[in-house]
């Protein structure tokens with residue numbers, strides 16, 4: 001595959017962009033692969049990428065029922081941070097955040113990582129105490145965060161009204177190297193890198209059954225026929241329960257819709273990401289100028305990848321006291337994705353009761369930020385049977401009561 005570079009752009013500009021090749025191949029499936037990954041979202045593609053890059057496992061197919069990146073990876077609001085409370089979470093999210101720092105160079109694809117800083121507002125005394133505790137925990141974990149004053153909040157984000165009557169801003173947990181990245185580019189960049197290593201990305205191919213013999217996986221049945229494999233990674237976010245049922249086990253997950261919306265594009269007015277957990281809303285400004293706005297997950301289980309009116313009202317109502325300017329914005333569009341939530345709001349990276357089948361799921365409302373680190377850990381788990389980053393997140397924690405409680409860090413999502 002030809003490298004993208006400033007020289008390539010200049011060369012193509014001179015020949016009217018006729019020389020670009022397709023970023024990834026679209027092959028028909030082979031009869032057998034060493035490893036199959038179900039789900040070409042960010043986590044599935046990153047898993048495949050690190051299997052090839054770190055472990056030399058390249059006879060891999062990534063099977064996707066729709067188009068790659070068409071699930072939550074292409075629907076999220078792209079907040080990247082690692083200011084979690086518990087040590088295993090901080091470890092995997094910080095690994096991931098640090099991989100984002102060099103991702104564009106590593107995969108030769110501009111993912112537009114923008115470490116513009118993320119602040120989580122404290123709008124109650126309870127939150128002040130909680131975030132100060134997280135800042136101390138982060139200091140011990142080697143994650144750079146600090147608790148900042150209301151005056152500093154205002155300095156970093158002048159459009160914010162910090163003296164609101166109901167929920168005044170009392171400070172914020174600030175992570176200066178948190179930020180955003182272009183979500184589609186993360187999926188496309190990994191797909192291109194995987195294809196370049198000889199892996200097959202098979203789109204428009206739904207996995208409909210998982211074949212087993214003597215408790216071991218032997219392959220999958222798909223809309224493009226049966227495909228054999230020695231190892232299977234299930235990386236399908238909101239549809240993890242459906243795939244687990246095909247393999248004959250259950251997962252402690254609920255699937256719910258999470259929605260977001262964007263405004264019409266406006267002039268640059270906000271160069272940080274702000275999350276307001278008490279009122280349940282968050283906002284950033286995209287490079288195109290749209291205000292990207294999201295809130296909490298729907299309060300009922302469903303598989304509907306759509307937005308709904310109640311969400312617009314709830315989220316905008318939540319944010320309007322702190323950001324009065326949004327009352328004058330027009331909404332451009334709204335959408336939803338199906339996220340997979342565990343009881344402790346932490347992910348599952350694990351072996352399963354079926355030999356050779358692994359799951360990577362439960363990222364819930366906040367897995368975009370985890371894509372490179374999760375792929376790194378999942379690949380290590382699949383290739384070697386263990387991974388220091390993944391092991392605390394095994395399924396056995398639910399049997400053993402070893403929960404990794406991140407309901408505060410993941411409370412408002414993201």
Ligand SMILES: Cc1cc2nc3c(=O)[nH]c(=O)nc-3n(C[C@H](O)[C@H](O)[C@H](O)COP(=O)(O)OP(=O)(O)OC[C@H]3O[C@@H](n4cnc5c(N)ncnc54)[C@H](O)[C@@H]3O)c2cc1C
Nearest residue numbers: 039041042043065071072073076077079207337367368369
């Ligand atoms: C509105 C919204 C906002 C969000 N905001 C943030 C945020 O700001 N920051 C953050 O960190 N995270 C955020 N998230 C969460 C984040 O998007 C997800 O955790 C992450 O993208 C999950 O990636 P994935 O690769 O596991 O899943 P997905 O991207 O959903 O990929 C799974 C893929 O599996 C495929 N699939 C399913 N069933 C089958 C089958 N039977 N056969 C073949 N393929 C199948 C699907 O088509 C899909 O493409 C948000 C999510 C939503 C919906």
